[in-house]
Amino acid sequence: MYRTRQMRTTKYLLSTQKEMPSGTDIISHQLMLRAGMIRKLASGIYTFLPTGLRVLKKIESIIREEMNNICAMEITMPFIQPAELWQKSGRWDNYGPELFRIVDRHDCHHVLAPTHEEVISMLIQREISSYKQLPLILYQIQTKFRDEIRPRFGIMRSREFVMKDAYSFHSSQECLKKTYEIMYRTYSKIFKRMGLIFKTVAAGTGIIGGNVSHEFQVIANNGENHITFSTESDYAANLELAEAVTLICKRSPPKQDMIQIDTPKTKTILSLVKIYGVSIEKIVKTVIVKASQESGYKLVALLLRGDHELNTRKAEKIDMVKSPLTFASEKEINDWIGCTTGSLGPINLPFPIIADRTVVNMSDFIAGANIDGKHYMGINWERDLQLPFVADLRKVAEGDPSPDGKGILKIVRGIEVGHIFQLGTKYSSVMKTSIQGEDGSNHIVNMGCYGIGITRVIAAAIEQNHDNKGIIWPIQLAPFEVAILPINMYKSLLVNKVTEKIYRLLIAKGIDVILDDRQERLGVMLADMELIGIPYIVIIGDRKLKHQELEYKIRNFPQIQTIKESEIVPFLLKACDK
């Protein structure tokens, strides 16, 4: 663990500030500035002051311990890397302007590294020759660089950031899978040890590439990502990727005849509901998008229930649909169908129809007639029109059944703090990272990569744990576990004696403790320590000492408590798990 001998506020760069800092748009950024954790040097570039660095080091220690526990080996790869390596992998061009580039005094081009797949593939190619030396997990804890177009949210999206990046190497896909599962469990353990509430979700692979990938998301109101999870199982997914099941298990037989009605003033679904008093769950909406070239069609119709939203990523993954998803223009709809968007429907449509899973089980439903100002009511599949292609087209909504059949879905926002990938041979094949296999012949190695955004974890932890007074640190991440606030320490001999005694006892037991010896009023000291988010605050004053008592305050509990002087140290040892 990262520890310093002892700390008194008069010898410490506290740097707290009462005022709300300008130019900050999320609470974690504001609180990190106010609590004296970071200072901005330039856009997206920050200095870590002592309080901020203490939290950073505690996170690093937890990660290092857990990585070492699974026999991963720590290394350090260079910050500056030759352009040729990145040209070889293709990322010199693909990474775009987010890649910081440097030209040295000899006019050689270099990259200021955001990630290390190229370097480690080359390293392994040189150092490892036989399957006997695998599997192998290497990791580093290091500052990385990304030239964000608009750095924002403090250290949440900065240009310099600290990452733990790990890379694993395997002689087979099965072995990669096994290690991936170990890493999955290790990451879960790491974030649990940090005292954070998080969800693990299946994820896309983006610019890193590969096949299988999971994100670790810390739940917080300000999260950039929407994620959904089951109330009764481990199921969790990125909202965009979550499977939506049908909400109607079985189609009922028709009860109504199909009739055309005049709907002159209904351009939207809501107006249809309002004017005609029909249930939104009886309406089908039709979205016209461009078809893929291979399909042979110009346009495709997508059908969703009136209260459902189209998930564009799901739609563009369908072969028949053009990717990226492109909506038909008003003019195209008018030219090809002869009406405006408010009157679209599946009856007599000259294009293929893809219906969402729920839509295909609807009966007696309402939709546009493809004639302006007209709708059909009482439409039924098979009787009035043939069954469409069926697909999962919609965004899941809160209250949907979980796709694993257990519980219902909730939707929350999350901050991505970890990401693990099964890369397979994506980098090892271009970097020619091969080994001699058990059969004596050469094999390209399988590779996994695993990242934790360490500076991001700090911001995410604060987003999840704060109130109007400041940060509320989980004890495992707190810069100090205990703060001691003596009242009139330099006037009362008794306060002084008791303060120094408790301070020494706690230090001796390995507790991270800060003693506020600034001679400030209790209110000022308390406000500072609550702003910084110290979990346990001990208040020592003559008034209570008369009765051999002290006071303490647990940060996330509103009242100040009284305790016998003799009990405070045992109480704190237990609270700090010492």
Next chain:
Amino acid sequence: MYRTRQMRTTKYLLSTQKEMPSGTDIISHQLMLRAGMIRKLASGIYTFLPTGLRVLKKIESIIREEMNNICAMEITMPFIQPAELWQKSGRWDNYGPELFRIVDRHDCHHVLAPTHEEVISMLIQREISSYKQLPLILYQIQTKFRDEIRPRFGIMRSREFVMKDAYSFHSSQECLKKTYEIMYRTYSKIFKRMGLIFKTVAAGTGIIGGNVSHEFQVIANNGENHITFSTESDYAANLELAEAVTLICKRSPPKQDMIQIDTPKTKTILSLVKIYGVSIEKIVKTVIVKASQESGYKLVALLLRGDHELNTRKAEKIDMVKSPLTFASEKEINDWIGCTTGSLGPINLPFPIIADRTVVNMSDFIAGANIDGKHYMGINWERDLQLPFVADLRKVAEGDPSPDGKGILKIVRGIEVGHIFQLGTKYSSVMKTSIQGEDGSNHIVNMGCYGIGITRVIAAAIEQNHDNKGIIWPIQLAPFEVAILPINMYKSLLVNKVTEKIYRLLIAKGIDVILDDRQERLGVMLADMELIGIPYIVIIGDRKLKHQELEYKIRNFPQIQTIKESEIVPFLLKACDK
């Protein structure tokens, strides 16, 4: 301390190599490559493999502990810094092409930092307002960047390197001096704890600037710097800066008459000694250099005893002498004196004469006559020519008396691993770093800065501690304290049982131990562990186990020793100071 749970060679990236690596010019670079500590990625840019990083982390731990002990606070300042800051301090231009520069996507210019005086001055200006908050020591442990024109010697002169840099701030010069002394003692303690032989020398201040400065030099044959120290006191200095005392305490009265002799074939001092059989200690040599403009003269003559060498840095510090030191050309000497350099001497010289401290105490000496092919013998001060200006002009030589009057001087070579500076107000005045003083008015703060080249310490430690088998780590820096080498571990149940028992016992006691479970021959294992430099190697085999015995080898001791099985763990605990 930096520890991992446990380590077996089959799960470890040992990466040792027998072959001498090509393109290496010093032993530490060769051994770091062969011991699997580092790998080159590009010119002056290295990856640290597990063994190298373990040593690096041990050094960092020692430094961090000692810095925290003096209540210095750790922070982390950015790698990327805006150009404006460096323009403000003037170093954007002065630092030259060694400064890595970056242009970001918005065309803003930045520096990839080699040092942090600018950033920390600005930080302190914002965070500190009163003398009550001082003194303050802040430090960081971080990779730095320098675009060396010719990176060489491995990590000794690389483009990426790890530094501990510390900065102190004070409301007075006296307070700066006090902290400087504390830092001086702390640095001495740090290098002692690392088990290194080093000397602390007064030094110049170079590009960092300031008034007082000391270097910490690790003694090693390959060192770039020549340093001199006393055999009987703490006196040590850079050879260039070491004071040379007179070798003749009192001038003897003249014994000879001054006579002119013909010396047609003597262009050099050595030929004078050889042909005329005179002692070199009776000869004075004359060096003609340009005078400073302020002196009003064209040239100046410098006199040294025949066996002494001119110290150019001492000479150019004399007001009368032009700086940088410029020797008079043959033509100038001929035009102004009328002879060639081989016949120069102090008699009838039309320029001011500055004599070294030893020369002014010589009597009956020999020098050129300023006439080609002629010398004077039996020259005596005051009788034959007036007393000259006297100065310390010569380089000290091995065997000279120490300037502090205690012992004689030795000359060794050193590698600079630490440097401390009293900067005064050099940076704080340009960065406007001021505080409110005790008198209520504004004062520019006094500043000190203190660096340790952490990666350099690794190379220096190896240069100082190695033999033809490999590295000999001081135990405090060793990647592992103990290596266990079992013979036929997978064939002999007994060897297996004893090996695992000792391994577990040592780990439980907190010893860093590596178990070589590769099933290699003893010779191969021993060669690897001696190459890596593990201080204690335990050999476990059936032959000795029959008699309840084991063998061990201390790395810097040639013989393998025998010990009772029951005594090995207590022996190692004591050896490792556990």
